[in-house]
Amino acid sequence: MCSGREGEKKRKSDWKSREIFAQLKTITPFVVRIDGRNFKKILERHSFSKPYDERFVRAMVESARNVLEELGAVFAYLFSDEVNLYFSIPVFNLRVEKINSIVPSLMASNLTSIIRPASALSFDSRIIPIKEYEVLDYLAWRQDEAWRNHMNSYAFYTLLNETGDRREVIETLRGMKSRDIHELLYRKGINLAKTPHWQRRGIMIYREEYIKNMNGVKVKRRRIKVDWNPPLFHTEEGERLIERITSP
Secondary structure (H helix, E strand, O other), X not given: OOOHHHHXXXXXXXXXXXXXXXXXXXXXXXXXXXXXXXXXHHHHHOOOOOOOOHHHHHHHHHHHHHHHHHHOOOEEEEEOOEEEEEEOOOOXXXXXXXXXXXXXXXXXXXHHHXXXXXXXXXXXXXXXXXXXXXXXXXXXXXXXXXXXXXXXXXXXXXXXXXXXXXXXXXXXXXXXXHHHHHHHHHHOOXXXXXXXXXXXXXXEEEEEEEEXXXXXXXXXXXXXXXXOOOOOOOOHHHHHHHHHHHOO
């Protein structure tokens, strides 16, 4: 029979052993991708414009920037309610549980403090281990998703404003090809190629070098840049940008 202290140690050990994911670790570099949960309903309650509202986007940008600075991410790429943060150095000892809980909670708390929603905000989170040479392909993939989201959002809300019937709109758009959606919107006076760049391509947040004049001496400094007009990542311009901001 165990003494009180020995019994307490045994109980603690037993429960600690059930934290089976506590020591699960990722590797560097890696991406943390977070997505808003039920944001559509929350934003509707606050009468944000559809399909895009610049007030909300600026709140997302400011929140992502704060997370990037606090945790030391290399860059953040975001569109809609999705944020991708790229880390090249270990954070939280690379523990998956820590990263997947702290990153989305920081984003949610920052965003909550800005937009003051009536109900709680939350994000889900996943970690993607990635090699340096894969970063460009990953971003191109997410940028393709930003374009699809942009196209589908315009189509959905344009038709919804006309009919007021969500089910009808969903059925109308079901199975439609991209070129058909383009044509549908063009006939209604919406040219997707003329919408703001950030809606089509997403937004990048990263550190850039600049020259500061200090008492007649020019020195290099780094600052956070919010790029509302990033290049297409599958182009040479996109490749040069990512190479520049990910270089040590």
